[in-house]
Amino acid sequence: MDSKEFREAAISSIDEIVNYYDNISERPVVSTVEPGYLRKLLPSEAPEDGEAWSDIQQDIEAKILPGITHWQHPNFHAFFPCATSFPSILGELYSAALSGACFNWICSPAVTELETIVLDWLAKLLGLPECFHSTGPTNGGGVIQGSASEAVLTAMIAAREKHLRETVPSSLEGDAREDAIALKRSRMVALATTATHSSTKKAALILGVRFITIPVTSTTSFALTGSLLTAALASCRARNLEPFFLTATLGTTDTCAVDDFPSISSALSTYTSDPTSPGSLWVHIDAAYAGAALVLPPIQSSTSLPSTATFHSFNLNMHKWLLTNFDASCLYVRDRAWLIRALTVNQAVYSNSASSGGLVTDYREWQIPLGRRFRALKIWFVLRSYGASGLRAYISKTIQLGERFASLVQERKDLFEILTGPRFALTVFAMRGGSEEEANVRTRELYSRVEGSGKMWVTSTVLEGRFAIRMVTSVRTTEGEDVERAFALFVEFAEGILGGEVGV
Amino acid sequence: MDSKEFREAAISSIDEIVNYYDNISERPVVSTVEPGYLRKLLPSEAPEDGEAWSDIQQDIEAKILPGITHWQHPNFHAFFPCATSFPSILGELYSAALSGACFNWICSPAVTELETIVLDWLAKLLGLPECFHSTGPTNGGGVIQGSASEAVLTAMIAAREKHLRETVPSSLEGDAREDAIALKRSRMVALATTATHSSTKKAALILGVRFITIPVTSTTSFALTGSLLTAALASCRARNLEPFFLTATLGTTDTCAVDDFPSISSALSTYTSDPTSPGSLWVHIDAAYAGAALVLPPIQSSTSLPSTATFHSFNLNMHKWLLTNFDASCLYVRDRAWLIRALTVNQAVYSNSASSGGLVTDYREWQIPLGRRFRALKIWFVLRSYGASGLRAYISKTIQLGERFASLVQERKDLFEILTGPRFALTVFAMRGGSEEEANVRTRELYSRVEGSGKMWVTSTVLEGRFAIRMVTSVRTTEGEDVERAFALFVEFAEGILGGEVGV
Known part of the structure; x- marks a missing residue:
C-alpha cells in the first residue's frame, strides 16, 4: 500500500467510521455471536500473497462488527464507560502515524514534553493539590500509564522500594542487609477495602506481598473511614505486620463510594506523627472513573480534595469518562524520585547526551514498560477541542x-x-x-x-x-x-x- | 466536533500524514529542540472554551513536529526500528473508533477471537513449535502485550507461581505454608546473561526475586551456551539457590546474538531429567526484535527453532520489525493455565454468563492490566495486506x-x-x-x-x-x-x- 492507496483507503475507512457512529443505535449493544464464531469465518493461515484493501475492509462489517459490543452505544450502561470522542480518534491517528518507542526524551522530545504539560493542565482542571503538579513544591508530576491496574502496580512498586529504603538500617551490609530485607518483605502488607478494585489485590499478588482487606459496609456507605483504618492499622501492629501501602478510592467500582479522605488523613497523622515522614504508609488514590467529575468545582469540594495533599499518588483514567480513547490512565505522584529510584534499570544502548545532561524526563523510568506510544496527543486534542x-x-x-x-x-x-x-x-x-x-x-x-x-x-x-x-x-x-x-x-x-x- | 466535522478534520489529517510520509526524508531525523522547548510554546492551562480543529491542527506542524524524532525516517539506524505501515495505521484508526475496555470475551468477542486467530497465523508463519499454538497439544497460545518488558514480567509472574505451586508441599497449611513460601521466595533466582535485555532484570526487581547474570563474551559470540548454563546452575545449587526462570534471547540488543537453544535444552535435560517436569526451570525466549526474521524458513533452521519446544514462553514484538505499530508484543506460552492461575483475580462486577460457561477466553487473565485495546486488528491488516x-x-x-x-x-x-x-x-x-x-x-x-x-x-x-x-x-x-x-x-x-x- 503506497501513500496514494493509503489516502483512498483511509478516506474510505473514515466514511465507514462516520457511518458507524451516525447509526450506532441501530445495532444491538451487546454482540450476540456464539463462542468460536470467528474461527469459522477466517482461514487458518495468513494469506501467502497480499490482499487488496477493499477485500480487507469489507470483512470489517461482515466479520468483525457482528462480534463487537458497542461501548459507545447509547444503551451501554454496563461497568463504567470507555469513552471515545472524535478529537481523541484523531489523536490516535496522528500517534499511529508518528509511531516510535519513545522511552527517552531524545526519542521524541515532544512526546515527553507534551505529556508533562497536558498532565499539568489536567491536574489544574481537577483541582489536584500542587504536590501532584510537575511544577509543584515536592517535585511531583504525572505520567500516562496503560491502565489503572498498571498505575496501582507502579505505585506499589515505588512504595515498596521507598519503605525498604527508609526502614532498613543503612548500616546493614551484605548478607545481613539481605536478611533484613527478606524479613521485612515477609511482614509488609498492602491494605485496601472490600470495595477497592481488584487491581490492588493483583498488584500485591504480583509483588508477592501480603494483602489485607478492611471490610466496609452500608453503615459507612461502603467508604473507608479514619476509624476503620485506625482499627486495621492496630490489628496489623498487633500481628507484627508492617502496612506500607493503602489504596483509597474516589468512586468504587460497585457503588461509586468515596473514601473519607479527611478522616483517613487524620488517622494517618495519629499513626505516625508526620504522614510524609520516612517509613510512613503510602496512600494511593484510585479515582479511575469518578475522578473525571473533579472537573466540577463542587465535586472537588465535596470530596475534600485538599485533604489528599499528604497522600502519595493519584490515578484517573481519562479513557473512562473523559472522552479519551483507551488507553490514557493518568498517574500522579508527589515525588517523582520515588518512581525513578524503583524503576530505573540502565543499559549501555540507551545512554545519550540529553539523558546524561539531567535536564530531561525519561518516562521509561516512571513505568514498567520501556517503550511508549504518543498518548499525550489525544489528551491534548480532547482538552483543546472541548475546553474546560x-x-x-x-x-x-x-x-x-x-x-x-x-x-x-x-x-x-x-x-x-x-x-x-x-x-x-x-x-x-x-x-x-x-x-x-x-x-x-x-x-x-x-x-x-x-x-x-x-x-x-x-x-x-x-x-x-x-x-x-x-x-x-x-x-x-x-x-x-x-x-x-x-x-x-x-x-x-x-x-x-x-x-x-x-x-x- | 460532530461526525461531519470529524470527517473533514480526518481527511485533512490524512492529507497531512500522507504529506509527512512522502517528504519524511527532508526532515532532520533526530529532533534538535532544546529541553523545555514546548512549555514555552503552550499555555499553562487548558483553554476554557473549545477550540476549532483548524487551530489545533496547525499546531502539529508548528509545535509538535519539530519535537519529533522520526523513527520512520530512512536515516534512522538507531536502537531497533519501531515499525509502522499504512495498513497498520488503518488498524489503529479502526481500533480507536471501536474503542472499548475489552477485558472479557463478552466485552467484544471479535477482539478476543481475532487475537487468538492472528497469533496462531503468526505462530505458523514463524515456524514456532506447536506447543505455542492455541490449537496445539499443550493448551498453549498467544496474547498481545504492550511491550517485551510486560511480556517477560508476565512470564516471570507465571513462572514464580508455577514454581511455588509445584515445589511447596501441598500438605503444608496455614503459617507453616506461609513460612515455606517465604523461605522459598528468598532462594528463588531469575537467570539471564550479561547480553540479555534489561527488562528481565527489571522484572526480577519488580517481583523482588534474586537476579543473577551469566557472563557471555566474544568467545561464544555473546551467546549463552549449554555449558555456561550448566556452570551457572551448579553455582546456584552450591549456594542453595533455586533457579526458576531463564531468559534466552534470539537477537540480543547489543549484537543480535542468538543463544544456543539446542545446547541449552540439553543442559536443562541433564539438570532435571524432564525439562517439562514440575519445578523445572521456566525458559522464556526473548525474540523481541529478531524473531521477525523467523518468517524466513532458513532462519527458522539456523536458529534451531524446534529445540525450543521444551521451553515455556516466547515473545516477539511485531512493532519492531514486522510493520505493525507500537504496541504489538506477542507473547506465547506452552500452557495458558500457567498465566490464568497466576493472574486471575475475580470481582463480582465482571461475572457474566459467557465467562461462567467456560467456553471463552478472557484475556484479562493472561496479563497485568484489566482493560485492553483491539490490537489484533492492525496485525490482521498487516498480515493480509503484505501476505506472507x-x-x-x-x-x-x-x-x-x-x-x-x-x-x-x-x-x-x-x-x-x-x-x-x-x-x-x-x-x-x-x-x-x-x-x-x-x-x-x-x-x-x-x-x-x-x-x-x-x-x-x-x-x-x-x-x-x-x-x-x-x-x-x-x-x-x-x-x-x-x-x-x-x-x-x-x-x-x-x-x-x-x-x-x-x-x-
Whole structure:
C-alpha cells in the first residue's frame, strides 16, 4: 500500500467510521455471536500473497462488527464507560502515524514534553493539590500509564522500594542487609477495602506481598473511614505486620463510594506523627472513573480534595469518562524520585547526551514498560477541542441523566429499591421482595431478562448479600430519552416478573 | 466536533500524514529542540472554551513536529526500528473508533477471537513449535502485550507461581505454608546473561526475586551456551539457590546474538531429567526484535527453532520489525493455565454468563492490566495486506541492506573493524586504533560527529570494554542509497578524525 492507496483507503475507512457512529443505535449493544464464531469465518493461515484493501475492509462489517459490543452505544450502561470522542480518534491517528518507542526524551522530545504539560493542565482542571503538579513544591508530576491496574502496580512498586529504603538500617551490609530485607518483605502488607478494585489485590499478588482487606459496609456507605483504618492499622501492629501501602478510592467500582479522605488523613497523622515522614504508609488514590467529575468545582469540594495533599499518588483514567480513547490512565505522584529510584534499570544502548545532561524526563523510568506510544496527543486534542467548559458540561449532563434515572426508580417504590446513588451517574438498585431471598431471585430474573433482550447492557453486583443492578448513564451518546426507555424496559420486565411470579 | 466535522478534520489529517510520509526524508531525523522547548510554546492551562480543529491542527506542524524524532525516517539506524505501515495505521484508526475496555470475551468477542486467530497465523508463519499454538497439544497460545518488558514480567509472574505451586508441599497449611513460601521466595533466582535485555532484570526487581547474570563474551559470540548454563546452575545449587526462570534471547540488543537453544535444552535435560517436569526451570525466549526474521524458513533452521519446544514462553514484538505499530508484543506460552492461575483475580462486577460457561477466553487473565485495546486488528491488516510473501520480501531486503553495509565496512579495513554481524540487519563496528584506548577515543569521536551532524541516527554500545557503533538497516523506508550515503558519512568523519588526530 503506497501513500496514494493509503489516502483512498483511509478516506474510505473514515466514511465507514462516520457511518458507524451516525447509526450506532441501530445495532444491538451487546454482540450476540456464539463462542468460536470467528474461527469459522477466517482461514487458518495468513494469506501467502497480499490482499487488496477493499477485500480487507469489507470483512470489517461482515466479520468483525457482528462480534463487537458497542461501548459507545447509547444503551451501554454496563461497568463504567470507555469513552471515545472524535478529537481523541484523531489523536490516535496522528500517534499511529508518528509511531516510535519513545522511552527517552531524545526519542521524541515532544512526546515527553507534551505529556508533562497536558498532565499539568489536567491536574489544574481537577483541582489536584500542587504536590501532584510537575511544577509543584515536592517535585511531583504525572505520567500516562496503560491502565489503572498498571498505575496501582507502579505505585506499589515505588512504595515498596521507598519503605525498604527508609526502614532498613543503612548500616546493614551484605548478607545481613539481605536478611533484613527478606524479613521485612515477609511482614509488609498492602491494605485496601472490600470495595477497592481488584487491581490492588493483583498488584500485591504480583509483588508477592501480603494483602489485607478492611471490610466496609452500608453503615459507612461502603467508604473507608479514619476509624476503620485506625482499627486495621492496630490489628496489623498487633500481628507484627508492617502496612506500607493503602489504596483509597474516589468512586468504587460497585457503588461509586468515596473514601473519607479527611478522616483517613487524620488517622494517618495519629499513626505516625508526620504522614510524609520516612517509613510512613503510602496512600494511593484510585479515582479511575469518578475522578473525571473533579472537573466540577463542587465535586472537588465535596470530596475534600485538599485533604489528599499528604497522600502519595493519584490515578484517573481519562479513557473512562473523559472522552479519551483507551488507553490514557493518568498517574500522579508527589515525588517523582520515588518512581525513578524503583524503576530505573540502565543499559549501555540507551545512554545519550540529553539523558546524561539531567535536564530531561525519561518516562521509561516512571513505568514498567520501556517503550511508549504518543498518548499525550489525544489528551491534548480532547482538552483543546472541548475546553474546560465543554468537559464540565458533558460530565454535568451525564450526572443529571443518572439523577433522572434514580428519580424514575424512586417513583416506582412498589417495584424497586435504590441501594446506592445516584452518585457519579451510577445508580445501584434491586427489585423489592418479601424477603431478601425473594428480592434476589426477582432481581436476578430482571437482570437475566434485560440481558436476554439485547436492548441494553447493564452489569450486576452483590452488596451485603443483595444481588443488584448497576445502571450507569455516562456514555457520550446517551440522552434523556435513552434513559427513559431503559427505565421503561426495567418496569416492563419487573411487572412481567411479578405478574408471572409462579413461573419465576 | 460532530461526525461531519470529524470527517473533514480526518481527511485533512490524512492529507497531512500522507504529506509527512512522502517528504519524511527532508526532515532532520533526530529532533534538535532544546529541553523545555514546548512549555514555552503552550499555555499553562487548558483553554476554557473549545477550540476549532483548524487551530489545533496547525499546531502539529508548528509545535509538535519539530519535537519529533522520526523513527520512520530512512536515516534512522538507531536502537531497533519501531515499525509502522499504512495498513497498520488503518488498524489503529479502526481500533480507536471501536474503542472499548475489552477485558472479557463478552466485552467484544471479535477482539478476543481475532487475537487468538492472528497469533496462531503468526505462530505458523514463524515456524514456532506447536506447543505455542492455541490449537496445539499443550493448551498453549498467544496474547498481545504492550511491550517485551510486560511480556517477560508476565512470564516471570507465571513462572514464580508455577514454581511455588509445584515445589511447596501441598500438605503444608496455614503459617507453616506461609513460612515455606517465604523461605522459598528468598532462594528463588531469575537467570539471564550479561547480553540479555534489561527488562528481565527489571522484572526480577519488580517481583523482588534474586537476579543473577551469566557472563557471555566474544568467545561464544555473546551467546549463552549449554555449558555456561550448566556452570551457572551448579553455582546456584552450591549456594542453595533455586533457579526458576531463564531468559534466552534470539537477537540480543547489543549484537543480535542468538543463544544456543539446542545446547541449552540439553543442559536443562541433564539438570532435571524432564525439562517439562514440575519445578523445572521456566525458559522464556526473548525474540523481541529478531524473531521477525523467523518468517524466513532458513532462519527458522539456523536458529534451531524446534529445540525450543521444551521451553515455556516466547515473545516477539511485531512493532519492531514486522510493520505493525507500537504496541504489538506477542507473547506465547506452552500452557495458558500457567498465566490464568497466576493472574486471575475475580470481582463480582465482571461475572457474566459467557465467562461462567467456560467456553471463552478472557484475556484479562493472561496479563497485568484489566482493560485492553483491539490490537489484533492492525496485525490482521498487516498480515493480509503484505501476505506472507510480502513480509518475507521486506525482511530479506533489510537483511541484505545490512549485508551491503557490512561489506562496505569490510572494504575500509584501514578505518574500521566489524565487532559483530552483519546479523539481522545489525552491524556493530568501531574505528581501528593503535591501542584499544585509541580506538575507543576515535570511535567515540566518530559517534559524536555523526550525532552532531543530524544527518542520521545510530546508537552506541560497549562490548568487552570497546566502544562501538550499532548500525541497523531495517526501517521500512531505508533503501540501498541511504545505506551508501550513511557509509560515506562514516568514512568522511573517520578520515577527518585521522587527519586531524592532534585535535581529537
